[in-house]
Amino acid sequence: MAVLDKEKIRNELLEKRSTMRKADVEAMSSSIVEAVMSLEQWDRAEEVLLYWPIRNEVDVRPLLADAWGSGKKLFMPCCRRDEPGIMDFGVVRAEADLSSGAFGIKEPCRTRCEFPDAVSPELIIVPGVGFDRKGFRIGFGGGYYDRFLARPQREEFLSVGVCYDFQLIEGIPVEPWDKNVQLVCTDKELIWQK
Incomplete structure (x- = not known):
């Protein structure tokens, strides 16, 4: 039942x-980006x-x-073509390091980027189709970010889900493997998990 919901x-x-207008995407995204950049954790993260x-x-x-x-080490996900749900993480130093990958998404080029065995950033920005106030999310259903969030992380690690205000919904059906983010950032508010 929960899966259908x-x-x-x-x-x-x-x-x-x-159906969003380009101007609305730009304005709402700008508010979210400003909120993330105002976080002390963003400023501090290497x-x-x-x-x-x-x-x-x-x-x-x-x-x-x-x-x-600002010289931060930037990781971006790269989906494995032969292993659904699994992402590797490449170090991206410029947009030129990106190429079109799985699902037509720009991702780190496997021949130009370093792919360390261990990836443990201090801050991760998590996209989602929808989030609830407890930080649980609905993605595209592949479990990519749930797997990443389930891994052991640094003690000072912060996961931030970003979405537009209309994507914030009540009561997302939660499965045992679903992992919530610590902060949901919309164009109107920041919702921290206690």
Whole structure:
């Protein structure tokens, strides 16, 4: 039952996101990026994990630019073509290090980027189709970020889910393997987990 509910929520939110005007994506994304950059954890982090936005996701590219400009070590996910649900993480030093990968998403080029065995950034920005106030998320259903968040992390690690205010919903059905983020950042508020 929960899976069907999740699928229904996912489809409704994706439909709404797909109809967003470019100006709204830019304005709302800008508010979210400013909120993330105002976090002391962003300022302090030496290693961060970010994603490349697609299909009207929160545009975090200004965070990529800030990370590169401030000398942070920037990791980005790279999906394994032959192992669904598994991501590797490459060190990206510039946009030129990215190439089109799985699902048409820009990701670290396997021939140009370093892929360390151990990746443990202090801050990870997590995209989602929807989040609830407890930090649980609905993604595309592959479990990629749940697997990453389930791994042992640094003590000072902070996971930040980013979404537009309309993607914040009550009562996402939670499965035993679902992992929540510590902070949900929308264009209107920051929701910390206690």
